[in-house]
Amino acid sequence: MLIPIVAGAILGLAFNFDTYRLQPTYIFDPDDIKSNLQIIPKSYTQSQYRLIQSSSDSSDLLSIDGDLSLKAKKGDIELSGYGKYMMKTVNRQNTVEMLITVYHETQTETFPSYTKLRTDWQSKPPKNVGTHYIRSITYGGQLIISYLLKSTKDEYMEEIKAAVTANLAISGSLDANVTGRLEKLSEEVKDKSTVSISAFATTGVFNPPTDLKSCLELVNQYPELVKKEGNGKGAPLKIEVVELSTLSQNYSAYLKNAALESMLNDATNKYDDLRVSWDAYRDWENNHMWDPKWDDDVDSYQSRLKDAKNAMSKAISNLDPTKGLDQFDEAFRVYGEHGLNIPNRFSRELKNLTYQIEGKPFFWFPYTLAVSSYVHWGKLNCSLPNPEPLYVGYAGTSPVGFGNGGTVECLPSGKPDLVPKKIGSTVISEINGLLYELPDNQTGQTLCSFCKLENATAAYSISGRTDCPEEMKLEYSGYLMTSRDAGTGSSFICLDANPDEQIPADHQKFSEGSTAALTPVWTICPDCDEDENQKYVRCVVCSR
Numbered sequence: 092m093l094i095p096i097v098a099g100a101i102l103g104l105a106f107n108f109d110t111y112r113l114q115p116t117y118i119f120d121p122d123d124i125k126s127n128l129q130i131i132p133k134s135y136t137q138s139q140y141r142l143i144q145s146s147s148d149s150s151d152l153l154s155i156d157g158d159l160s161l162k163a164k165k166g167d168i169e170l171s172g173y174g175k176y177m178m179k180t181v182n183r184q185n186t187v188e189m190l191i192t193v194y195h196e197t198q199t200e201t202f203p204s205y206t207k208l209r210t211d212w213q214s215k216p217p218k219n220v221g222t223h224y225i226r227s228i229t230y231g232g233q234l235i236i237s238y239l240l241k242s243t244k245d246e247y248m249e250e251i252k253a254a255v256t257a258n259l260a261i262s263g264s265l266d267a268n269v270t271g272r273l274e275k276l277s278e279e280v281k282d283k284s285t286v287s288i289s290a291f292a293t294t295g296v297f298n299p300p301t302d303l304k305s306c307l308e309l310v311n312q313y314p315e316l317v318k319k320e321g322n323g324k325g326a327p328l329k330i331e332v333v334e335l336s337t338l339s340q341n342y343s344a345y346l347k348n349a350a351l352e353s354m355l356n357d358a359t360n361k362y363d364d365l366r367v368s369w370d371a372y373r374d375w376e377n378n379h380m381w382d383p384k385w386d387d388d389v390d391s392y393q394s395r396l397k398d399a400k401n402a403m404s405k406a407i408s409n410l411d412p413t414k415g416l417d418q419f420d421e422a423f424r425v426y427g428e429h430g431l432n433i434p435n436r437f438s439r440e441l442k443n444l445t446y447q448i449e450g451k452p453f454f455w456f457p458y459t460l461a462v463s464s465y466v467h468w469g470k471l472n473c474s475l476p477n478p479e480p481l482y483v484g485y486a487g488t489s490p491v492g493f494g495n496g497g498t499v500e501c502l503p504s505g506k507p508d509l510v511p512k513k514i515g516s517t518v519i520s521e522i523n524g525l526l527y528e529l530p531d532n533q534t535g536q537t538l539c540s541f542c543k544l545e546n547a548t549a550a551y552s553i554s555g556r557t558d559c560p561e562e563m564k565l566e567y568s569g570y571l572m573t574s575r576d577a578g579t580g581s582s583f584i585c586l587d588a589n590p591d592e593q594i595p596a597d598h599q600k601f602s603e604g605s606t607a608a609l610t611p612v613w614t615i616c617p618d619c620d621e622d623e624n625q626k627y628v629r630c631v632v633c634s635r
Contacts, residue, residue, distance in 0.1 A: 092223075095155065095170045096293065096327040100228055102128075102202055105212065105221035106332050108345060109411070111159070111168040116212050118224040118338070123207040128200060133231075135196040136314050140269070141262040142255065143188040144476050146363045147356035149176070152190055152262070153235070156347075157355030158412040164362060165407045172291040176235050179289065180366045184438050185248055187255050187475070191236040191265065191306065195314045197324045201227035201331075213339050222345045223332035230324040232294040232317035236306055239287040240280060247283040250558075252475040253565045254279045257589045260471065261478045270307055277303050294326035295319070347412045358419050360434065361426050362407065365400040368437035372396060375441075381448045392444055396437055399426045465542050465550035465632055466501045467567060469527070469590030473542035474566045480540035483594055486584075488574055490523040490605035498582045499525065499574070499609075501539035504594050527586060527609040529570065530627050537609055538591050542566075547634040552585045559633035571628040572609040583612065585630035 097111070103119035106112075141152045150160040153173055162168045163177040170177065181188055212220050240255070242248040258276040263269060277286075288306060290299050295316035300306040317325040336342040372393065381389065399422075406422040426436065433439070445451075464481075467473055471483045484503040500522065525537040544550055550566060559565045569588040586609060611627045 092332050093229075093329050094332060095159070095173050096228075096329055098169060098171070100225055100327055100330050102200065102225055102228060103206075104225050105335070106223045106225055106330075107221040108223055108332070111162065114221040116215070116220050117209055118212060118335070119202065120207040120209055124202045127202050127206050129202060131199040131201070133196040133198055133229075135194075135231075137194045138192070138265040138310055139263065140189055140191045140259075140265055142259060142475070142478065143181075143190050144183070144478070145356075146177075146359045149190055150356075150359065152192060153233075156412070157352055157359060158347075158410055161355065161359055161362065161407045161410065164359070164366070165404060167408060172233060172235055172293040176237065176289075176291045179237065180363070180370050181237075181239065182367045182371065182438070183476075184435065184442065185242050185245065187240045187251055189238045189240075189255075189259070191234075191238060191310060193234040193310050193313045194231075195233070195317050195325070196229055196231040196328065197317065198231075199227050199229045208338065213341065217335075217342050221335065222342070223334055224338075225330050226333045227331040228327050229329045229331075230321065230326065231328045232292060232313065232320070232325045233328060234295065234309070234313045235291040236300065236309070237287075237289045237291075238303070238306060239289075240284045241287060242284050244283070249565045251280050251284055253567055256470075256472065256474045256478065257567060257587060260591075265307075265310060273303060273307075293328060294321070345413065348414065348416075350416060351412060351418075354416055354419060358403070358406070358422070361423070362403050364435045364437050365396065365403055365426075368396055368441050369400055371438070372441055375445055379445075379449070385448050388444060389448075392440060395428065396441075399428075399437065402426070463544040463547045463549050463634065465544060465566060465634070466584075467540045467542050467587065467632075468499075468501075468572075468584050469538060469569065469587035470567070471538055471540050471591045471594060473540055477543060477545055480542050483538065483540045485594075486525045486537035486539050486609070487522045488525055488607055490521050491607050499584050501541055503541075523606055525574065525609050526606055527572065527590065528611075529586075529588075529590075530611050533590075534608075535590065535592055537586070538594060544634050550632060550634040552583075552630060552632050554583070554585075554628055554630045556631050557629050559631055563633040563635045566632040566634055568629065568631045571612040571630045573612060574607040575610050584609070585632050 097106070097113055099113055101121070103117055103121055103124045105114035105116040105118055107114050139152070141148060143149050146160065146164070147157070150157060155163075155170070155173060159168065159170065160177060163170045163174040166178060168174070240251055242251050254276055258272045258279070259269070286302070288300050288302070290297070290309065292313075295313060296319075297309055297312070297316055300309050320326055334342070334345050336344045402422040402425040406419045410418060467480070468486060471480070472478050473480050482503045484501055486499050487502045488499045502522070526534060527537045528534045547564070553559070554571050557568055567587050569586045571583055572586045573583045613627045
């Protein structure tokens with residue numbers, strides 16, 4: 092099992108996974124380990140980013156199990172640079188976070204199986220020894236950059252999310268294309284957001300980045316910075332621990348309950364809501380005065396928040412990843428008490444309460460259990476906060492000069508389930524992919540993603556607008572398009588203004604010579620002023 096480094100880790104030393112601490116007992120002889128030390132050179136670097144919707148997303152990107160993530164957030168265990176990032180609180184209701192990581196390995200140190208095994212530990216009670224021993228230590232370094240875009244006004248948040256969705260995929264490698272899109276995004280939202288940058292690292296000395304340019308420079312420089320530490324090998328990065336049950340029958344196998352992971356993700360997100368709400372409440376309380384008529388409401392909120400935070404903290408401290416699913420029952424009950432057990436419950440309540448007290452308009456869309464859907468034409472991802480599509484594929488309609496249905500369909504990529512054509516059946520219709528051509532002459536295959544909308548009753552495509560009506564949420568904006576070539580003409584769709592180019596690892600081809608093309612729609616208005624005539628029609632997709 093590979094886990095993040097523990098300070099002071101030594102090959103052959105005992106480790107207690109229950110407390111995530113080293114134990115003062117050598118399982119293998121340290122002198123024999125030194126004599127038989129095996130060094131495996133490595134040269135591996137991975138730079139990637141991810142748009143973070145919840146703390147469970149960051150745990151996935153950093154490859155940290157949910158139980159370790161929770162304990163690091165609470166401060167129960169130390170995870171070097173990882174832990175410092177985990178302990179940060181981010182209010183995701185007014186902030187979009189992009190997490191950038193650079194992971195660089197230089198070498199792994201281990202020892203062979205014939206290394207001398209000590210026997211003195213085998214006569215001790217297992218609880219005094221531990222659960223595992225350290226088999227290998229990998230050296231290198233990891234850089235974590237948290238790039239935050241915070242909206243300057245609540246009503247700007249949806250526009251910032253839409254701009255992020257239009258310019259960036261949910262995750263990917265940091266290549267030249269992504270760098271260019273990041274710079275474009277930064278320019279688009281600079282008047283509606285502030286930027287906050289935090290950098291954490293397991294090793295390496297550097298000046299903290301202050302803007303996007305310095306972030307990208309640090310990403311490129313980091314592997315060389317690592318090599319300047321530890322005589323070229325960097326610092327301990329991760330360790331491989333092996334169960335003591337593989338060496339002695341006196342020890343039980345240490346098996347994590349895999350069924351816990353989903354529950355731990357839920358606990359992580361609830362704990363983050365409590366931490367963010369607690370910090371926000373204390374800040375608001377210290378900087379505001381209110382009419383005494385609100386005292387009961389404020390006291391009630393503060394009491395419920397404190398009780399929920401204490402219950403969650405207790406459950407985290409007592410968490411045993413080998414036990415059952417009931418470990419957070421009480422914490423979840425207290426969290427959802429006197430109200431709906433909904434995402435970001437306490438953040439929602441605090442914003443609603445403070446806005447009522449201060450007489451400010453409340454821009455948060457009400458929570459609902461309703462679920463709807465829409466097609467994001469031209470993109471392989473959906474808008475925040477639910478960026479993962481149910482499926483991605485290709486837009487399709489009738490080929491050139493071939494009559495059939497007049498709509499545009501989003502056809503899933505990959506092989507569809509088809510029924511063989513029966514002999515003698517000659518009456519058929521056909522469907523083919525679609526090209527597109529934007530006003531700037533950009534062309535390509537028309538892709539699509541089928542998106543699930545939670546907390547929304549419906550989604551609408553609205554022509555002739557670049558923003559959504561009041562109390563509706565912007566999913567994306569683009570150009571009104573239709574096919575100029577299809578045999579029966581296609582329906583109108585709203586194509587994203589920044590379409591993706593291709594589905595990774597998919598190489599579908601259209602029927603040559605018969606592919607219809609989507610083109611922009613423009614207005615013809617003989618009675619309009621010259622500057623209002625013959626303009627392309629913009630569109631938005633909005634939900635409520």
